[in-house]
Amino acid sequence: MNLKELAASLGLSQTTVSRALNGYPEVREETRLRVEAAAKAAGYQPNARARRLATGRAMTIGHVIPLSGESDMVNPIFSDFLAGAGEVYAREGYDLLLSIVAESEVERAFRQMAANGSVDGVMIQGPKREDPRIPLVQTLGLPFLVHGRTGDYDSYSWLDIANFRAFKRASEFLLDLGHTRIALINGLETMDFAIRRRKGYETALQDRGIAPDPAFMRSDTMTEGYGYLAAADMLARSALRPTAFLVSSVMSAMGVRRAIGDAGLRLGKDVSLITHDDVLSYLNNDRDGPAFTATKSSVRAAGRRCAEILIKIIVSPETGPVQELWEPELTVGYSTGPAPPG
């Protein structure tokens, strides 16, 4: 059943039927009701392909997800972010076009989306220090929103969490407990967020007159194994080992916890741990037994909000850059305690 047939069956023109269905005002109320009833009865759904061509709008938003590292890893954060964004897209009638490609193919993916008009805008996640994607989509003229931020971030729209403050505050929390040998198990420091986190950590230490020790700082992709190996290595230096860890993800924190256990130490007593928690749905820090002390900010909620903002940017391009900075909350769990004596 298409528009033409539906219109014919009603003895109306396509124009009127189209308008009735799309809520235009120049249709008599009685007619609108009749059309809507007939459309429903016939199970009529406008053909998306035709509609997109006629309106020039794709009603689709593109997400290009780069595979990272030599093992082509998919950052597990993406699925929760997508779930959040997808919720809003569905509500607003947008489709989500997903492109998961090797780092080297990212530019091509964006260019293609822009050139063939299959999307109305794109979402950019996890920017690196000087991320080429931002100038790229700017020149392509694609509306976009960045989850995170980097470079000259006054000039575009983004939503980010206060990484610097969160890690500064977490560090201060540990310092207040008497810890002085605090290790940082950071994410990859090619990523902008990781750099901010390190600065927050370093600033907190320096403010208390402690010089950050490179031997206590690691940076890598945030897997469980990385957390384990990094922590095991540091803990092996018995007397000089860290008494606290500041970790960039729950996944890596699980690895650190394992290393602490393997070293015969007790978490929350001999060694403290604070992790950043993206509140991923399959890694619930609250529900699955005792919780880590954590700086928390839901990636899914961020996905929802990012989608809302991006749609607004697409619909009303005249609104200038939109920026939102979220403050993670620090929740105290069992994994922190006073520094052990000595």
Add this chain to the structure above:
Amino acid sequence: MNLKELAASLGLSQTTVSRALNGYPEVREETRLRVEAAAKAAGYQPNARARRLATGRAMTIGHVIPLSGESDMVNPIFSDFLAGAGEVYAREGYDLLLSIVAESEVERAFRQMAANGSVDGVMIQGPKREDPRIPLVQTLGLPFLVHGRTGDYDSYSWLDIANFRAFKRASEFLLDLGHTRIALINGLETMDFAIRRRKGYETALQDRGIAPDPAFMRSDTMTEGYGYLAAADMLARSALRPTAFLVSSVMSAMGVRRAIGDAGLRLGKDVSLITHDDVLSYLNNDRDGPAFTATKSSVRAAGRRCAEILIKIIVSPETGPVQELWEPELTVGYSTGPAPPG
């Protein structure tokens, strides 16, 4: 730059230019070269919306991912599967339309995709015991492929792993090592794959004259916390505790390992563990320190293959149902050893 302009600039008709670009034979070679050069120089990309309307093909494949459980969890398997499938889609010129929706919205999502013609086919993942999605897409007339299988699985196309055999074999491996109290930390047994795995496990035990003990069998969403709590609970019954665990995912296996450690037991000595490993990129069992003994099958590779098969089904609908059963391999790691005496 659109077709019309490009054709005009070449002094050719749209027809000829379109044909030249799409590799039709009735174009002189010299003309084709000239057209291709001009298209490249002008950076011409055909408008996807117009092409879709004209051809009636969406060149898009839909993935509908249901949020599961009360916490709307996103199964972490999806991102790796998507990465695999997306690789093939990109290569074959297909787009990936992703819809992440609540369980209750799944039907609507499929119906909409079918009615408005935004996809040429759909991928179905993780079927439940009697999954309503399969009859649904069948009546909708949408080409589809199931990753996994259930019900009357002769009548449609699927790709699955030999869950029964894998878990039977893993159980036998433990039995051969002298274990008799073997626990099963299974996935949610509303899922078809989990039922097959349990049957494999039960069959192996029964073949050796051991009656499966309900107290040694758990079923839930495969999180780390679930693995931890389930194992901790079983290990608390000192003398009668299991000496080996058969686990459905690396994530849960990490939880089981933690419970074993917390109970003061040594993995691979006091307690053995075999897990199924989907070879997710961010949970690398080989690289991140000592590896679990595991039945392995890459979900990403499955995604790739599923995409290939689905495209074939879409392009040549006359080919009957395609079915593929993959055999996981059993790789021996440090987490298994002979049953302790007593």
Add this chain to the structure above:
DNA sequence: CCGCCGATTCAAAGCGCTTTAAATTTTTCT
């Protein structure tokens, strides 16, 4: 030199919808 054929190229229709400009009907006002 003419008609026929295969090789190329082209004009125009069509995909199913939205939207502009015009036509028709209804209402309002004097």
Add this chain to the structure above:
DNA sequence: AGAAAAATTTAAAGCGCTTTGAATCGGCGG
């Protein structure tokens, strides 16, 4: 009642591409 204004409906153009059916062109056999 009649004209102007407002409300409603319609025909037709257009979105940018593919594809059908027809036209053009050069070469070949008779």
